[in-house]
Amino acid sequence: MTHSLWKWHPLVTAAVIVPLALVDAVFVSSNISKVLEGGWFPLLAGGVLFTVMPT
Incomplete structure:
Protein backbone atom coordinates (compact mmCIF):
# COMPACT_ATOMS: atom_id res chain seq x y z
CA MET A 1 0.00 0.00 0.00
CA THR A 2 2.80 2.38 0.82
CA HIS A 3 4.35 1.97 -2.60
CA SER A 4 1.10 2.97 -4.34
CA LEU A 11 11.37 -3.15 -4.17
CA VAL A 12 12.35 0.32 -2.98
CA THR A 13 9.56 0.21 -0.43
CA ALA A 14 10.76 -3.19 0.81
CA ALA A 15 14.36 -1.95 0.94
CA VAL A 16 13.25 0.79 3.34
CA PHE A 27 14.29 -4.38 20.12
CA VAL A 28 10.95 -5.94 21.06
CA LEU A 43 2.35 -0.70 29.76
CA LEU A 44 -0.71 -0.58 32.00
CA ALA A 45 -0.29 3.15 32.67
CA GLY A 46 0.11 3.85 28.96
CA GLY A 47 -2.92 1.74 28.12
CA VAL A 48 -5.02 3.57 30.69
CA LEU A 49 -3.93 6.97 29.39
CA PHE A 50 -4.50 5.86 25.80
CA THR A 51 -8.05 4.87 26.77
CA VAL A 52 -8.84 7.94 28.87
CA MET A 53 -7.35 10.67 26.66
CA PRO A 54 -9.77 10.37 23.72
CA THR A 55 -12.74 10.51 26.05
Missing part, protein backbone atom coordinates in the same frame (compact mmCIF):
# COMPACT_ATOMS: atom_id res chain seq x y z
CA LEU A 5 0.52 5.89 -2.01
CA TRP A 6 4.02 7.32 -2.48
CA LYS A 7 4.35 6.01 -6.05
CA TRP A 8 7.50 4.05 -5.15
CA HIS A 9 8.57 0.82 -6.74
CA PRO A 10 7.70 -2.11 -4.44
CA ILE A 17 10.72 -1.09 5.45
CA VAL A 18 12.49 -4.44 5.98
CA PRO A 19 15.59 -3.08 7.79
CA LEU A 20 13.43 -0.90 10.02
CA ALA A 21 11.15 -3.83 10.84
CA LEU A 22 14.16 -6.00 11.69
CA VAL A 23 15.52 -3.39 14.10
CA ASP A 24 12.10 -3.11 15.74
CA ALA A 25 11.79 -6.90 16.02
CA VAL A 26 15.20 -7.17 17.70
CA SER A 29 12.40 -9.43 21.45
CA SER A 30 15.17 -8.18 23.71
CA ASN A 31 12.77 -6.29 25.96
CA ILE A 32 9.86 -8.73 26.14
CA SER A 33 11.44 -10.55 29.09
CA LYS A 34 11.27 -7.39 31.19
CA VAL A 35 7.46 -7.31 31.14
CA LEU A 36 7.12 -9.87 33.91
CA GLU A 37 9.79 -8.16 36.02
CA GLY A 38 7.90 -4.88 36.38
CA GLY A 39 7.57 -3.68 32.81
CA TRP A 40 3.85 -4.39 32.97
CA PHE A 41 3.25 -1.22 34.99
CA PRO A 42 4.32 1.31 32.32
Whole structure:
Protein backbone atom coordinates (compact mmCIF):
# COMPACT_ATOMS: atom_id res chain seq x y z
CA MET A 1 0.00 0.00 0.00
CA THR A 2 2.80 2.38 0.82
CA HIS A 3 4.35 1.97 -2.60
CA SER A 4 1.10 2.97 -4.34
CA LEU A 5 0.52 5.89 -2.01
CA TRP A 6 4.02 7.32 -2.48
CA LYS A 7 4.35 6.01 -6.05
CA TRP A 8 7.50 4.05 -5.15
CA HIS A 9 8.57 0.82 -6.74
CA PRO A 10 7.70 -2.11 -4.44
CA LEU A 11 11.37 -3.15 -4.17
CA VAL A 12 12.35 0.32 -2.98
CA THR A 13 9.56 0.21 -0.43
CA ALA A 14 10.76 -3.19 0.81
CA ALA A 15 14.36 -1.95 0.94
CA VAL A 16 13.25 0.79 3.34
CA ILE A 17 10.72 -1.09 5.45
CA VAL A 18 12.49 -4.44 5.98
CA PRO A 19 15.59 -3.08 7.79
CA LEU A 20 13.43 -0.90 10.02
CA ALA A 21 11.15 -3.83 10.84
CA LEU A 22 14.16 -6.00 11.69
CA VAL A 23 15.52 -3.39 14.10
CA ASP A 24 12.10 -3.11 15.74
CA ALA A 25 11.79 -6.90 16.02
CA VAL A 26 15.20 -7.17 17.70
CA PHE A 27 14.29 -4.38 20.12
CA VAL A 28 10.95 -5.94 21.06
CA SER A 29 12.40 -9.43 21.45
CA SER A 30 15.17 -8.18 23.71
CA ASN A 31 12.77 -6.29 25.96
CA ILE A 32 9.86 -8.73 26.14
CA SER A 33 11.44 -10.55 29.09
CA LYS A 34 11.27 -7.39 31.19
CA VAL A 35 7.46 -7.31 31.14
CA LEU A 36 7.12 -9.87 33.91
CA GLU A 37 9.79 -8.16 36.02
CA GLY A 38 7.90 -4.88 36.38
CA GLY A 39 7.57 -3.68 32.81
CA TRP A 40 3.85 -4.39 32.97
CA PHE A 41 3.25 -1.22 34.99
CA PRO A 42 4.32 1.31 32.32
CA LEU A 43 2.35 -0.70 29.76
CA LEU A 44 -0.71 -0.58 32.00
CA ALA A 45 -0.29 3.15 32.67
CA GLY A 46 0.11 3.85 28.96
CA GLY A 47 -2.92 1.74 28.12
CA VAL A 48 -5.02 3.57 30.69
CA LEU A 49 -3.93 6.97 29.39
CA PHE A 50 -4.50 5.86 25.80
CA THR A 51 -8.05 4.87 26.77
CA VAL A 52 -8.84 7.94 28.87
CA MET A 53 -7.35 10.67 26.66
CA PRO A 54 -9.77 10.37 23.72
CA THR A 55 -12.74 10.51 26.05
